[in-house]
């Protein structure tokens with residue numbers, strides 16, 4: 053199943069990398085305001101995902117991928133306290149695309165739990181793969197002091213990201229799922245990529261607005 057997931061989402065991955073916000077981010081163009089919206093939305097996404105895995109830790113399939121060392125909710129809390137301030141809980145809100153994403157995670161956790169595997173794969177394996185590059189870019193782009201605002205990218209309980217990914221893939225392959233279920237998981241992973249792209253596209257609008265504001269202010 054791990055190979056089918058990788059092959060079956062290749063095109064989505066390329067599309068996600070090509071959304072304007074991500075392209076700018078990769079070039080080191082991102083402001084703190086837009087970035088705090090980006091991590092703010094992920095706070096709600098990971099909260100829903102991690103709540104789902106907690107509720108389903110005894111589930112015969114989903115329970116086999118119960119790895120709290122991957123969880124991002126508390127790292128994102130630290131980053132939001134840095135970017136937004138100590139009262140971030142009263143100001144950070146999920147965007148419309150984020151609400152759709154969170155609703156989907158909650159719905160499948162309740163009615164079709166096996167599909168949660170697709171969501172864990174899309175986010176956590178992605179985080180483990182691109183995380184260190186993105187951390188460097190974020191630090192440089194926003195001129196962040198050492199150890200501030202980048203907890204999202206640090207997996208303190210996972211010393212060897214590559215080895216962990218191998219273990220995770222082996223565990224996915226050992227779930228013993230039939231082809232119909234695997235196909236449904238691959239389709240859900242593509243939907244997860246799409247929902248990520250929708251989040252990024254919303255931010256693109258915000259980013260353009262911030263740039264226009266900056267230009268206007270400097271005239």
Ligand code: VER
Nearest residue numbers: 057058065068069074173174175177178179181182245248
């Ligand atoms: Fe990707 N990714 N990624 N990625 N990624 C890799 C593997 C991988 C990279 C780099 C890499 C996303 O964006 C990026 C995902 C998921 C996602 C490398 C390996 C960069 C530079 C970017 C740009 C930001 C996004 C947005 C997502 C998901 C929303 C997964 C699931 C995987 C694992 C593929 C596998 O091996 O199965 C260098």
